[in-house]
Amino acid sequence: MKTLVIYTSQTGFTQRYAEWIKEETSADVLDLKEAKKKKADYFQSYDAILYGGWANAGKVTGAKWFFGKAASWTSKKLVLFVVGASPADNPEAKTLMDKAIPEEMKNKMQGFYLQGGLNYDKMSAGSRLAMKALLSIMNHKKNPTEKDKAMAEMISHSYDISDRKFIAPIVSYVNGTV
Numbered sequence: 001m002k003t004l005v006i007y008t009s010q011t012g013f014t015q016r017y018a019e020w021i022k023e024e025t026s027a028d029v030l031d032l033k034e035a036k037k038k039k040a041d042y043f044q045s046y047d048a049i050l051y052g053g054w055a056n057a058g059k060v061t062g063a064k065w066f067f068g069k070a071a072s073w074t075s076k077k078l079v080l081f082v083v084g085a086s087p088a089d090n091p092e093a094k095t096l097m098d099k100a101i102p103e104e105m106k107n108k109m110q111g112f113y114l115q116g117g118l119n120y121d122k123m124s125a126g127s128r129l130a131m132k133a134l135l136s137i138m139n140h141k142k143n144p145t146e147k148d149k150a151m152a153e154m155i156s157h158s159y160d161i162s163d164r165k166f167i168a169p170i171v172s173y174v175n176g177t178v
Helices: 013-025 040-045 064-069 090-100 126-137 147-154 164-175
Strands: 003-007 028-031 048-057 077-084 109-115
Touching: 003 013, 003 040, 013 048, 013 077, 013 164, 040 077, 040 147, 048 064, 048 164, 064 077, 077 090, 077 164, 126 147
Parallel strands: 003 028, 003 048, 048 077, 077 109
Antiparallel strands: none
């Protein structure tokens, strides 16, 4: 199956997952900036097209472009994978995935959440500022819950909770073994 992985990555986690998927599926890989330059016929030869974006304030970066293109890719296997800083078992990750794929696309593509991490050294200045503001809010909450305390601790520093094993369901879906 000829597969294409398109991704956008700010701090490297989504790119890492795109590369791991490439290794497991022999896919071609394009950064979103390069994919946007391609004409429609470029995508015709692919049987499966995957898009990976990172979670940002409850949305998936770059997904609007993918959904716009995916509407015409009716004969292809389509995947949205979202990389976020929360562990995969966090209820907020499930909420994000429930909202990530527009209703009209839900029967045309599969969605997967992949836990990544935070890398303040590679983050844009705006993203760093937003994270520091969130941390300040969390640290100044009156009567914080245990969940609030855990979140504040988690976002107070860079960390990496990505793992190659998390791509297994995507690879199985693309290869038709699910």
